[in-house]
Amino acid sequence: MTQFNRCKNLMDQELNSEFQAFFKHKFTSTRDVSQQYLELIVKASQSEIGYLHLYNANTQEIKLNVWSQKVLDMCATTHDSHYPIKEAGIWADCIRQDHYVIHNDYPNQASNAGLPSGHFPLTRHMSFPVKVKGEIVAVIGVGNAISAYTQETACYINQIIQDTVAKVSFKIEQIKDQAEAMKREFNETPNEEILIDMLEAISKALEMHDVYTTHHQQKVSKISERIAEKLELPQQQITGLVIGALIHDIGKISIPTQILNKVNKLHAVEYELLKLHTTNGSAILKGVKSPWPIFEMINQHHERLDGTGYPLGLTSKQICIEAKIIAVADTFDAMASDRPYRYAQGADKAIAELKLNRGIKYDHYVVDAFMSCYNDDATFGGLYNPPPR
Known part of the structure; x- marks a missing residue:
């Protein structure tokens, strides 16, 4: 038995357990499904990095989707999401050839085209076309294994993809169906009924009105909307996010004002x-x-x-995307805005906090989308003073 086969048998046992857990888990977004699936493929191939991008045969475009954790730790994600295949480098040859490809000397095999500035370094590389019902719908790539990729390794990974892609596709379709159901409910529920319910809840806050919290929620809502648009979330989901962010601190009506406005450390x-x-x-x-x-x-x-947050100590997969977005917007505004009892720490410190804890406390993609918004307009439409030149 070869060393690869011995490792493969041990890996199969562990991967089987992890795939079972993956298929049982209830995901809240298609990106989360792709992310976790990719991490399993990266592990199975004993690679360092990986990516999973979507492909549209009609438009001949690749839509950048997710990168493995190691890639996210090394560089920022891009939001120029549609990538014509004619502009892609040899990493996309698996789509052109309709077959997996191996590049064990990537720097010398690849042209400079197709890898944007700041791209993670590639030494070895394999990519695989992902087919659903006979049509290529995505590309999975892995790279930088310790030793050279072999045909045996490629066949093994290709077989894993073939054996699991139908279930992965089913999970993604389930999430899309849920989104459609939410859209139908959105369209069928009278706006007046929603607004009345919301206004009745918000009216409970009037007896303990706090000026800072009111302005804070409004700014967080506007920043959250910008982030969601950058992430290309469905419009009905963005609408809900805007409303949720507008009242995300409504619970502070139950907190004594002497605590909310205390100058000294609590x-x-x-x-x-x-x-x-x-x-x-x-x-x-x-x-x-x-x-x-x-x-x-x-x-x-x-x-x-x-898992260091509160009230439940939830971790990444348990937190809804809307809450992840509000967390980033909330952190920025809390640090960048003056309060009645102290001056702001400043936007620079807020950004430093988000960058420092990107992928640790705050979602990679959300932080990157926020930074893209900030670079577009640091004032967020006049909410903040422009940074000093």
Whole structure:
């Protein structure tokens, strides 16, 4: 038995368990499905990096989709998402040839075309066409294994993809069906009914009106909308996000103003009381009829990818995309805006915090989308002062 086969047998046992867990998990976005599937393929190929991008045979375009964790740690994702295949380098040859390809000396085999500036370095590379019902719908690439890729390795990975792609496609279609169901509910639910429910909930906050929180929520909502547009989320999902962000801190009506506006550092007991604004806020909205996950947005916007957030200590896959977006917008505004009792730390420090904890506390793709928005307009339409020149 070759060393590869011995490793493969051990790997198969572990991968089988991980694939079973993957197919049982309930994902909330198609990107999360692609991300976790890609990580399994990268592991199976004993590679360092990988990517999974979508392909449209009618337009001859590749839509950049997800990169493996190692790639995300090395460079920022791009939001110039549609990539004509004629401009792609040899990494896309698997689509052109309708067969997997191997490049064990990538720098000398590849032309400079097709790899944008700042692209992660490639030494060895394999890519595979992903077919559903006989049509190429995606490309999976892996790279930088310790040793050269072999035909045996390529056949093994290709077989894994063939054996699992139907189930992966089914999971993605389920999420799309859920999105369509949400869209139908959005279209069928009278706007007046939604607004009345929301206004009744928001009216509960009037007795403990706080100027800073009101302005903060408005700015977070506008930033969240920009981020969601950059991520190309469906319009009905963006609408729900805007509403959820507008009331994400509604639970602070239950927090004494002397704690909300305290100049000195909060005592441990006071901080624990402040943290209750997430659960108190979600309790206010519980039972309100809405096609959007408003409850989750309010309850989860202080959760963090690494499980260090509150109130439940959720991790990446358990946090809805809307809450991940609000978390980034909330962090930026909290640090970039003046409060009644202190001056702002500044946009520079806010950005440093987001970059430092990108992929640790804050979602890679959301931070990258925020940075793209910030680079487009650092004032976010006049909400903030322009940075000094």
